[in-house]
Amino acid sequence: MFGKDLLVRMLDRRDTLPTDEIALIDALPVRPVTFGPDEEIVREGSRPAESCLVASGFAVRNQAIREGKRQITAIHVPGDFVDLHSLLLKMMDHSVSALGSCDVVFIRHKDLLTAMDRSPHLTRMFWLSTAIDASIQRTWITCLGRRSAKQHLAHIICELYIRLEIVGLASDQSFAIPLTQAELGDVLGLSVVHVNRTLQELRATDLVSWKDRRIVILDFERLALLADFDATYLNLFHEPR
């Protein structure tokens, strides 16, 4: 297991993975590590020789800026190949850290390259995983630039629900995520105070409940309508790539 099953599930949702490619993934040697809340998984400025995959829990990408401020540029759920792009980019321009307790497995670039040499299609599936990340990032840009705080918050809740559902971690309009309001502020580009007030607005209109690190979507349709949420960017189509 070690999260590789979830990776397969995530990719198989988009295109059938032939058994020989699943075998290649299964055969990849892993180095599992557990990180505690807020611990750094990959350091900014480092040059990793391996990429990491989330097995359980959540990881975030941080871009630190002056005066202790930071922006979270991605939230990664189990099955996500967090820093697969370090295979190509070499130098990390941001850090990756755990959100709550997080199990990850590290896979050497060398081994990834060997597996990809055997299968051009597997290469494309890995590339696809980074392309979906990029697609999500474009949507985040639009949320940050042109949507209100309330819409943005609603949008991210819809997105997380769908992404978690794919890997079996969300159902019945509900999922668990250890995200504090301060961290949510770093995702939305807002202050803690404003996150709190925006959250209250969503609660007041009976759209979501958010308690004890568990989010319940009370009315997905209305929430998606408010957020102007369209799941196209998550690429939930199963087709040859």
Add this chain to the structure above:
Amino acid sequence: MFGKDLLVRMLDRRDTLPTDEIALIDALPVRPVTFGPDEEIVREGSRPAESCLVASGFAVRNQAIREGKRQITAIHVPGDFVDLHSLLLKMMDHSVSALGSCDVVFIRHKDLLTAMDRSPHLTRMFWLSTAIDASIQRTWITCLGRRSAKQHLAHIICELYIRLEIVGLASDQSFAIPLTQAELGDVLGLSVVHVNRTLQELRATDLVSWKDRRIVILDFERLALLADFDATYLNLFHEPR
């Protein structure tokens, strides 16, 4: 030519392209098309069978939202493989349009796949090009979320200068770009009025001049300091990938 020379230059800045890979790129059949200002190059919701490369001029990615608002999620300069990711993502969740007059060439996915089958390293170089785009997008997220309008504007000017310099379209702290203040607002997530006032602040402190579609950076060092600009995310390192 047809912009492929610039693509090679852009990639060769990051890793030496062996002559056989350059030959593979040269041999790719192209379909050149010229687009007028604001014309749509790739339509949202379409399923392209080819990807496009900017040969001259500029292209932007648009994400349209309700009530005629839009967000520009990327600015592409000559040599950029704008929608290479459609090779994997299939369905376009955003559109690409010309900024001013723009020459692009379309390259069939089929031909790209054939070329990549011959060279895993070339595949990685194309993948790298999308990974750099993603890296830029992460930085835009941080600019939108955590930097002031003034810093953000300064940041994008620094970025454009460096990216254009790589392909030989900027020198002496100056470059041309046909960007109106309204379009700049769609990049920065600001209203036209505020763009205008922010631009005036930069002019008032003698950091940049912006007239007749030409930007002159009067003091790069001070501008970069203000913007908190660090070029790491542009991956200007030449190394084996």
Add this chain to the structure above:
DNA sequence: CGTTGGTTTGAGCATCTTCAACACATGTGG
């Protein structure tokens, strides 16, 4: 039982938006 991390509230202020008008250059048709 006090400490700690997270949430909530109020008040004043800064940033940015909207609306409305004007300035200025370019291009068009009469």
Add this chain to the structure above:
DNA sequence: CCACATGTGTTGAAGATGCTCAAACCAACG
């Protein structure tokens, strides 16, 4: 050549959105 429309840049004023600071609240935990 003038009259007029169009696109872009600029300005002022009022109002909305979101920030900062400061304090209180609350549950979990040693």
